[in-house]
Amino acid sequence: xxxxxxxxxxxxxxxxxxxxxxxxxxxxxxxxxxxxxxxxxxxxxxxxxxxxxxxxxxxxxxxxxxxxxxxxxxxxxxxxxxxxxxxxxxxxxxxxxxxxxxxxxxxxxxxxxxxxxxxxxxxxxxxxxxxxxxxxxxxxxxxxxxxxxxxxxxxxxxxxxxxxxxxxxxxxxxxxxxxxxxxxxxxxxxxxxxxxxxxxxxxxxxxxxxxxxxxx
Numbered sequence: 206x207x208x209x210x211x212x213x214x215x216x217x218x219x220x221x222x223x224x225x226x227x228x229x230x231x232x233x234x235x236x237x238x239x240x241x242x243x244x245x246x247x248x249x250x251x252x253x254x255x256x257x258x259x260x261x262x263x264x265x266x267x268x269x270x271x272x273x274x275x276x277x278x279x280x281x282x283x284x285x286x287x288x289x290x291x292x293x294x295x296x297x298x299x300x301x302x303x304x305x306x307x308x309x310x311x312x313x314x315x316x317x318x319x320x321x322x323x324x325x326x327x328x329x330x331x332x333x334x335x336x337x338x339x340x341x342x343x344x345x346x347x348x349x350x351x352x353x354x355x356x357x358x359x360x361x362x363x364x365x366x367x368x369x370x371x372x373x374x375x376x377x378x379x380x381x382x383x384x385x386x387x388x389x390x391x392x393x394x395x396x397x398x399x400x401x402x403x404x405x406x407x408x409x410x411x412x413x414x415x416x417x418x419x420x421x
Contacts, residue, residue: 220250226330227252227308233323233350233412236298236310240264241331244305249335255311264309267299271307287324291317300324303337322348322406322414353405353413361391363405366415373397375405 227239231253238253238260246265251257267288274285288299296312298319308327310319325348332339352367365372376399381392389409396402404416 222334223250223331224252226327226334229330229350230308230310230323230327233408233410234310234320235313235316235410236319237313239308239310239327241335242268242307242309244268249306253311260309260311263297263311267297267309268307271299271301275301287319289317289319291315298324300328302328302332303339306331306335306337320408320410320412322408323350323412326350326414348406348414348416351405351413351415353407361407363393363395363413366395366397366405368397378402381406 223241227241227250230236230239236253238251238255240251240260240263241249242264243249246268248261248264251260251264253260271288274288286301288297290297292314294314296314296316298308298310298312300308300310300319302308308324308331312319329339329347353363354365354367354372356362356364363375363377365374367373375395375397378394378396381394381404386392386406390406392404392406394402395405406414406416408414
């Protein structure tokens with residue numbers, strides 16, 4: 206993403222480590238702004254290019270909506286782990302975390318998707334920083350965003366990965382078939398340093414993720 210999309214906005218509160226995590230989420234998705242909100246609707250911190258007042262109001266309002274959904278008697282609604290609302294002017298995503306916390310993100314207009322990998326990474330980081338349990342998101346695969354340098358002949362084929370403060374060459378073992386991935390994604394099984402095999406997935410916005418690789 207371009208720096209202008211995720212550059213700093215005017216703040217009237219001190220920046221916390223949550224800001225870096227939320228900024229990373231915005232950078233990897235169509236989110237114009239994101240906030241971490243508590244069970245009372247108070248914004249803990251936020252990031253993005255939106256006016257602070259606007260993202261805080263949105264966070265408070267969508268926290269109320271989340272409560273209504275979880276209190277609903279509609280089948281499966283109380284167990285909802287993500288809400289998406291698509292609009293012609295604004296779209297929103299709401300992701301509940303543990304102990305009443307939630308991520309509220311305002312997306313680009315008419316957006317109706319938010320990277321599950323980016324959300325999982327943000328949820329892990331926010332819960333770890335807040336010291337709360339990561340509830341309902343143990344999917345068995347630990348996706349983490351990584352920096353990938355691509356081949357000179359193919360900008361969608363990995364050549365090396367930034368790991369441990371240096372570029373580590375990767376050996377491509379195979380490529381996922383198109384039907385195995387969502388539209389617009391490209392995936393490879395690669396070997397790093399002749400001993401570690403991981404999957405590398407390139408999402409439509411050009412962001413790469415690796416599975417079960419300790420990069421955080």
